Amino acid sequence: MNFQVLVDKLIDIIPGGEVGQESIYNGLLSAKKYASNEDLVVIHDGVRPMVNDKVLNNVLETAYEKGNAVTSTRVTDQIQVATTENNSKGYYKRDGLRKVTTPQAYKFKFIMEAYERALKNSNGFSSSSYANTMLLDQGETLYFAEGSDKNLKLTTVEDLDIFKSLLKTERTEWIKE
Known part of the structure; x- marks a missing residue:
């Protein structure tokens, strides 16, 4: 299925919360x-401006x-794995790891009920929590949709430098996907 996302009018402007979770809620x-x-409800960070149609379609199809x-x-x-002495005595095997970003998509009833449970139990609303971490804390299974490393999170000066370079660069023939 190929989703065509069309936003043709603004419906509401919603005030944010003190933490990201409150804004999502x-x-x-x-x-x-x-x-x-x-x-389907799509949650996306405004600090990830380089999301493309392919990534958005992947997440919508999977959801x-x-x-x-x-x-x-x-x-x-x-x-x-860092120790309290700022050194390492262990590592994670890469083949079992995924870096999770946004966009994320959920059936409305599923995500709304999860947020209501989190509010009732007073968990999942810390400054480092997000929809996906809250759901995992609740024992839910999440499904991966293929993203893109170009979908940068712009939080540092270095991120902005990479972002500006990507905006100026076109993919050449010799680079394989």
């Missing part, structure tokens, strides 16, 4: 007026089939 509360239980989807890419860097 505020958006879900607003969507409650328009969404049916089976509608349509499985009920939820988190955009992810393979981990290519080595991840080591």
Whole structure:
């Protein structure tokens, strides 16, 4: 299935919360007026401006089939476990790791009920929590949709330098996907 995403008018402007989770929940509360239980809700970070149609279609297709989807890419860097002495005595094997990003897509009823459970139990709303981590903490299974490493999160000066370079660069024939 190929989803064509069309945004043709602004429906609401929703105030954000103190942490990202509150902002997402505020958006879900607003969507409650328009969404049916089976509608797909897409959550995306504004600090990831390079999302493309292919990534968005991947996450929507997976969520349509499985009920939820988190955009992810393979981990290519080595991840080591840091000790309190700022050294390492262990590492994670890359073949079992995925880097999860946004967009993420969920059936409306599924994600709304998860947020309501999180609020009731007072968990999943810390500054480092997100929809996907909250769901994993609740014991849910999440499904991966293929993302892109170009979908950068712009948080550092170095990220902005890479972003500006990507905007100026065209892919050449010799680079394989």
